[in-house]
Amino acid sequence: MSEQRKKLVEVQDLTVKFGSKRHPFTAVDRVSFHIFQGETFGLVGESGSGKTTIGRSIIRIHPTAGGKILYGGRQINGRISRQLDQEVTQKIQMIFQDPMSSLNERAKVDYIVSEGLYSRGHHLPEKERQEKVAKALSDVGLLPEFASRFPHEFSGGQRQRIGIARALIMEPDFIIADEPISALDVSIRAQVLNLLSQLQKERGLTYLFIAHDLSVVRFICDRIAVIQKGKIVELAESEELFAHPFHPYTQALLSAIPQPDPIGERNKKLLVYDPDCHHYGPENQPSWQEVCPGHFVLASQEELERYRGQL
Amino acid sequence: MQSSENNVILSFQDLNVKFTLRGQTLHAIRGVSLDVLQGESIAIVGESGSGKSVFVKCTMGLLDANGYISGGSILYNGQDLTTFRTDDDWLKIRGKEIAMVFQDPMTSLNPLKTIGKQIQEAVELHQGLKGPRAKQAVMEILSDVGIDDPVRRYKQYPHEFSGGMRQRVVIAIAVACRPRILICDEPTTALDVTIQAQILELIKAMQKKYNLTTIYITHDLGVVANVADRIAVMYAGDIVEVGSCDEVFYDPKHPYTWALLSSLPQLGVKNEPLYAIQGTPPNLFHEVRGDAFAPRNPRALKIDFLERPPMFDVSPTHKARTWLLDPRAPKVEPPEHSRSLREKGVSRRV
Numbered sequence A: 001m002s003e004q005r006k007k008l009v010e011v012q013d014l015t016v017k018f019g020s021k022r023h024p025f026t027a028v029d030r031v032s033f034h035i036f037q038g039e040t041f042g043l044v045g046e047s048g049s050g051k052t053t054i055g056r057s058i059i060r061i062h063p064t065a066g067g068k069i070l071y072g073g074r075q076i077n078g079r080i081s082r083q084l085d086q087e088v089t090q091k092i093q094m095i096f097q098d099p100m101s102s103l104n105e106r107a108k109v110d111y112i113v114s115e116g117l118y119s120r121g122h123h124l125p126e127k128e129r130q131e132k133v134a135k136a137l138s139d140v141g142l143l144p145e146f147a148s149r150f151p152h153e154f155s156g157g158q159r160q161r162i163g164i165a166r167a168l169i170m171e172p173d174f175i176i177a178d179e180p181i182s183a184l185d186v187s188i189r190a191q192v193l194n195l196l197s198q199l200q201k202e203r204g205l206t207y208l209f210i211a212h213d214l215s216v217v218r219f220i221c222d223r224i225a226v227i228q229k230g231k232i233v234e235l236a237e238s239e240e241l242f243a244h245p246f247h248p249y250t251q252a253l254l255s256a257i258p259q260p261d262p263i264g265e266r267n268k269k270l271l272v273y274d275p276d277c278h279h280y281g282p283e284n285q286p287s288w289q290e291v292c293p294g295h296f297v298l299a300s301q302e303e304l305e306r307y308r309g310q311l
Numbered sequence B: 001m002q003s004s005e006n007n008v009i010l011s012f013q014d015l016n017v018k019f020t021l022r023g024q025t026l027h028a029i030r031g032v033s034l035d036v037l038q039g040e041s042i043a044i045v046g047e048s049g050s051g052k053s054v055f056v057k058c059t060m061g062l063l064d065a066n067g068y069i070s071g072g073s074i075l076y077n078g079q080d081l082t083t084f085r086t087d088d089d090w091l092k093i094r095g096k097e098i099a100m101v102f103q104d105p106m107t108s109l110n111p112l113k114t115i116g117k118q119i120q121e122a123v124e125l126h127q128g129l130k131g132p133r134a135k136q137a138v139m140e141i142l143s144d145v146g147i148d149d150p151v152r153r154y155k156q157y158p159h160e161f162s163g164g165m166r167q168r169v170v171i172a173i174a175v176a177c178r179p180r181i182l183i184c185d186e187p188t189t190a191l192d193v194t195i196q197a198q199i200l201e202l203i204k205a206m207q208k209k210y211n212l213t214t215i216y217i218t219h220d221l222g223v224v225a226n227v228a229d230r231i232a233v234m235y236a237g238d239i240v241e242v243g244s245c246d247e248v249f250y251d252p253k254h255p256y257t258w259a260l261l262s263s264l265p266q267l268g269v270k271n272e273p274l275y276a277i278q279g280t281p282p283n284l285f286h287e288v289r290g291d292a293f294a295p296r297n298p299r300a301l302k303i304d305f306l307e308r309p310p311m312f313d314v315s316p317t318h319k320a321r322t323w324l325l326d327p328r329a330p331k332v333e334p335p336e337h338s339r340s341l342r343e344k345g346v347s348r349r350v
Ligand SMILES: Nc1ncnc2c1ncn2[C@@H]1O[C@H](COP(=O)(O)OP(=O)(O)OP(=O)(O)O)[C@@H](O)[C@H]1O
Pocket: A018, A019, A027, A046, A047, A048, A049, A050, A051, A052, A053, A054, A097, B159, B160, B161, B162, B163, B164, B165, B190, B191, B192
């Protein structure tokens, strides 16, 4: 993991704001991370902490207030050329969190899945288009005959898979998967995860994987970043993060993972994160620190020494 | 939970639900019976598309227009809910007696009204509070479900909330109605695990305080292990196994339940495919013959393809619909998952 690998996506000091000029609200606060080509990078953390916003900024839905987003070394936030915009629109696909509201209710699945192909400009022969739709549907475990049905005729999990098929059909290089599996049953979830891994092996895909299910994240991701209130507080390789969580927020998060084990759940001890526990003041402000190779944490000097002492 | 007060609050009897779609009929619920006990917490788990949402929607008259109950009954408080026809009938039940938190929060929030207003309406309607006192209650509810800065949040619209925050609002509204039965359809999938734990604790506390009965639908078996007294497992429009939480996790009997538990990511080995059930669920536009799971069950018996198995009793609280429980069936060992689940689960860190 530590050898020189190509960085496909680089997010540097990204800041995203909402609200008015007079009442700005910083949803993403100077966030930095990079994703290697072919890697699965996990983004986990508090609900409302800015995960979706980061994803949407990468695909250029949200304007950025500060910082840079690089894709293959080229800046893709802010003003970019039309050609680069088109390229990014095809190469980066996002699977959206909300399967209900992200699908066009009045269109048939057939259209929904192949919509992206139309906007690419070059016309595809009808037969080829239909084949692609059928392939994309069966890739995600749906029957090809579903193509002629409408979204409301499907269950939540089925709709989520339509959203995935819609991304896959574009043959992207980089997929931002925002809670792609949360609406799925355990077995379909396993199928979709296997599918994502298989596509990664075959096509060298890179993923930004946003999810609340940490058991899944641990299983599928190479590295994980933990975000809280718009700031990344810890970043490490998956097993390392689970083995040595340093930041108290990470510890609280890991302690809360529900386990499919009734006896374990009954005896579970929840850690609660209290932001005041850091006692940050003007003298000891936290900064982004490397505790051990590849394991970063947001910590004050004092905390850093304590964390190093725990190793 | 069952032992002392065996009060059935809601009873489904041989329920059948169908949808008509362009001249074809889809049989979504195929003769399901289930007793829900007063004060218990029951979880319905199972395949996506197996009919979990449709099943519970029947208790609130919320089936889509092309769906109808084609047989059976749902008894609640001495009334058969399947005979309800008008909105007036349902208004007495919906929200007040039985409330539901939907899978998708966007569908239950009005995009044009502020979050504060929407909760306040529920509070005014169901708790009889007015004006500033109602507003105060709204603020409390918002912080109860873990939303910081309620004053700013009160004035915001749903699209200004994150997915998880919207879901918490929906839960807040449902709870404000003080229902007797709370149905939660994927209540916490959009939430981070710390908030999830908080919400589940909140629902559990409500449950104790108001002797609330809860029906959970969730794909997260960790959540199920945490909240459920009992579990019902659904496959292709049918409940194929029902039992106490421990019975279903540690001693499952139906091959579908085995397969379900074997697919858990906790049992996965990194960089190797996870176990996944082969094939696809049956097309419910065609009548299912025999055991609906048989075509996907590598160890299915001949009779599975011919005849629907009856419910066999495993214990007074545990039942499963599989021919494997027939005394004449060959002995088939379940996969090893239950033991390993237990070991992996307990070896939690931190
Ligand atoms: N269009 C918008 N207008 C105003 N505020 C917004 C908008 N979109 C998001 N926000 C705010 O930005 C913050 C981050 O939201 P975001 O959706 O990125 O969170 P998230 O980490 O994806 O959360 P979840 O896990 O709940 O989906 C939240 O406080 C949210 O209220």
